[in-house]
Amino acid sequence: MSVSPLEQAPAQPDLYRAMALALRVGELLLGGGESTETVAGTMRRITNAYGVPHCEADVNLSAITLSYVPTDGSVPVTAERRVRRRLPDYDRLIAVHDMVRETSAGALPLDVAEIRLREITRRVRVYPNWFLVTGLALVGASASILVGGGVPVAVTAFAATVLGDRASAWLAGRGVAEFFQLAMAAMLGSLVAVLLISFGASLRAEAVVVGAVVALLPGRLMVACVQDGIAGEYVTATARLFEVFFILTAIISGIGITLYAAVRLGVPLSVENVPAAPLVLRPAQLLGAVGVTLAFAIALLVPPRHLIAASIGGGLAWVVFVQLYIWQVPIILGTAVAAGVVGLFGSAYARATRVPSMVLTIPAIGSLLPGTALYRGMLELNLGHADAGLASLLQALSTALALGAGVILGTEILRAVTGSDLTRRVRRPGARRPFIIRPAARRTRGY
Template identity: 80%
Template sequence: MSATPLEQAPPRRDLYLTMALALRVGELLLGSGESNETVSGAMRRITDAYGVPHSEADVNLSAITLSHVPADGGVPVTVERRVRRRLPDYDRLIAVHALVAEAAAGALPLEEAQARLRRITRRVRVYPAWFLVTAVATVAASASILVGGGLRVALAAFAATVLGDRASAWLAGRGVAEFFQIAVAAMLGSLAAVLLIALGVQVRAEAVVVGAVVALLPGRLMVACVQDGIAGEYVTATGRLFEVFFVLAAVVSGIGVTLYTAVRLGVPLSVENVPAAPLLLEPAQLLGSAGVTLSFAVALLVPPRHLVAAVIGGTLAWVVFVLLCGGDVPVVLATAVAAAAVGLFGSAYARAAKVPSLVITIPAIGTLLPGTALYRGMLETNLGHPDAGMSSLLQALSTALALGAGVMLGAEIMRAVTGSDLARRVRPAARRARRPFIPRPAARRTRGS
């Protein structure tokens, strides 16, 4: 029996070009925050599309390895690419996913796919650099409004975040590790609040810290961490979890240095003054939640045509969270359910608009990030209440993990109800090629003691 097209060995040059294309696609997807499951799946779709079957992708946080064992007994090939930059660019992420879809459909020749990928990597960002800095600062300003701060507090949070961002950029330019960049940004954000309190300014100064902390929390990493764990990628999930811990540790360290110094200098800090977001559906809170979501979306380079959907998702998250908390549902559970609603909405929009669900879900969970609990925990610890401080920090960590789990729950509900678009595309292709359909690894059933 003659070999099918997918089983014929491609020319060596095409094999190398295909593997190079798959590696570059994987690097761009991983750098934008996609899960290992999505990255490895996209790479296999590329290799299958261009006649390089029997390929295996091994993805971790710092390197991608792709191996191919020819069916004709030829020499196996293994290539690797280091992932040195993980900067989210959702406009580029959408373009890469579109390229993979067209390649898998057989509508994109190999040479054209390579040229298109080069154009994607060189394209001008959808927003200028100064706009991104403004967006990050607006996240802090909007979050301070969400927790009850006024206009002056929002302006202070905006200025403190800009200062922290520029200080981080200065440190990055001199090769200082990212841990200390984040710590300095958190320190400057909390320093602004301490100065307002020390000067006796009659505002809710602590809201400045909450806003600055929300702008630094790693929502994207939390979701990817939980997604990798659910998909069975336990090594990478553990690595992402440690990355989340280190980011949180950097934020806690920066806040801790400022609060420790302030307490020793006699600045009148009090746990009773720590602001919490009023559980209301009032215009101020709705405006704050929409502002946080919109600003996060711009900072993640979400294209303008998807911003309205992201804002709807963020507002939905806040409404569901407030209604649940009003019904005496615990905060962590309410957070998980609200995040699940976002995951469901984001997955539905992604299917309709043919974009990755991250474009909607990651900005939308910004309103639920545990900035208040994190600040309260550090303040209680520095005021001599370590048990209460650890309890607040544990609540912040539990809330962060609930966000990731909730988003994934919403996505899995959508998958269970509608099925996987990828499975519907791949199953007929596998049948035509006379090879078995390989199901989603996370869906394989295992039994054991």
């Protein structure tokens, strides 16, 4: 059987180099928080650009596999790369997407692409390390303002978040598992509030806990988990869900240990004093929502040129959420709708600026994360109100899933109206209209 020149396998060294480049790009994207669908599609775009068509990419949470079976009878090739570092760096993520776009357009020879990728991996962070620590602490400070705390509470939440972050960094430097790092950070954040209450400080100490907890919540993972599930990547979605579960368990454990000890020692804790964000359109709360978004964006290394847009998205999410509450829409549904608005806005901005939508959507949902519900649930459990505590924790989990689903819904609405870069339209011979070959769009009717 004759083989078309387009189907002939490339030279062996170029084949290996193209697959290695695709694997490295896939590792960077997955480590940066991209969905499985995006990672697999991007890897195939790279191999197609360098003459290695029909590759199959298998992506899960800790490993990426790329396989190529030549049609000319040559030996098949399979390569794998482990994903050991999963730290968000959205500045580097944008640079990788720019490189892939040029590669797909045929503007980058393989040699140049390899050099470009090495430069991206070695580039200096857009913010220094001390600025990142400050950004994470500002998440706690802004969240405490959002739930009604004043300037003293914000300063205390800032210090508590820094204390928890530095303790986590110390444990990480000694090889302690991340589960215990997060538990320690949550424990110290709640400990600061308990000490303030025990000393009779005249400020809303509980708001300090909420601020410290919000800085730890895995909003990025929750969105990616739901996105993978909707795209049909159920194995990776399940793995991400378990990761979210363990992170939340670590946070709950840290808070629970502190509150249990406080209750046993007679510290006057009360469920009635648990802070909740005043669901009215006040300047203080809007400032807190924008502050949470801006601080999250800095902690995720969003480049400065996108910070204003991210802040607008965070403010928009809060305004929509509060307005829906005023219209008596249930909290969880209102959260999903507000997140959907963020997804729609973020996707539109991403198309206009040619950056991944998560650069805007992930920071913008920060003000909607269920920090208060988590703290209330653990306090109720330790005070002996098991049913109410479990209900609060279930509300927190439902809110988290609603956030992920809402963000993806906004993205899918824009995709339905305008199409997507991930959606390739081709025409079958004799077909009247193009059909979509995006795997997640294939109709199975549930069978």
